[in-house]
Amino acid sequence: MAGTNSFDVVSKPDLQEIDNAVNQAIKEISQRYDFKGAIAEIEFNKEEIKIHAQDEFKLSSIMEILKGKMVKRGVSPKFLDEGKVETATGGTVRQTVKIKDGISKEKAKDIVADIKNSKIKVQAQIMDDIVRVSGKNKDDLQAVIQMLRGK
Template sequence: MPSFDIVSEINMEEVRNATDNASRELSTRFDFRGIDASFEYKDKTVVMKAEAEFQLQQMESMFRTAMSKRNVDTSSMDVKPYDAHGKTYRQTIAFKEGIEQPTAKKIVKLIKDAKVKVQTAIQGEELRVTGKKRDDLQQAIALVKEANLGQPFQFKNFRD
């Protein structure tokens, strides 16, 4: 029986490259001259530091642009609220990897409500979709792609 897996993965090397690109752009921008602002990548998170809140907003915009240039979906970003430490502001960006249980249940419900003749099974942080016909699987892929669930999904391991 044909099957495929629905996963949510991020290429962390591309995130690191986007962080480096944003840091380079930060060093060349005129409005950030003489200001203590930086991007820092560590442990699958990006930490932005600046002297003012509006600078953090500009830095987030720069980082989103760098991410999209590296073909990383920005909907996987989980931007935390900023916090102030003395005269510096700090904001952390985490990344959503894997499909959490509530999101997986939403996907299963979405596919079942559409009455597509496939079976979905939650396997940890991914979903396995099996069906008798390839067309049914493609219909399930289209349903998940057009649903806005707040994170990017990839479809892997398609077997006939």
């Protein structure tokens, strides 16, 4: 009785941990001496983080604090897609940071191509923002997992 086994390749951030990291960054910024009296704000909704700072140096400092807090909470900073820095009123700057959710179509096509090029006997298919890999042999699936982790 040989059935097929499968696993999904998915990229979903833990939004609660991102929210906690943002709150920790806000708390640290409010307590740091170099931010006393300076404009330094962070807003978080489920799709993006908006950062408003006095100048570009403070903005980059806020980003470093935020990334550090995310790493401590076990969330990869690779989920952040930093937008361009825009000038705001009063000589301040702001930046919108999008949170990547799911695998893009191009990246999914690359993953499927890598799996097919590996010549392992599995099937890979793209389903919206995930890639499903299925095969009869669990060892083949584990080989695919190791190959993808290596990349």
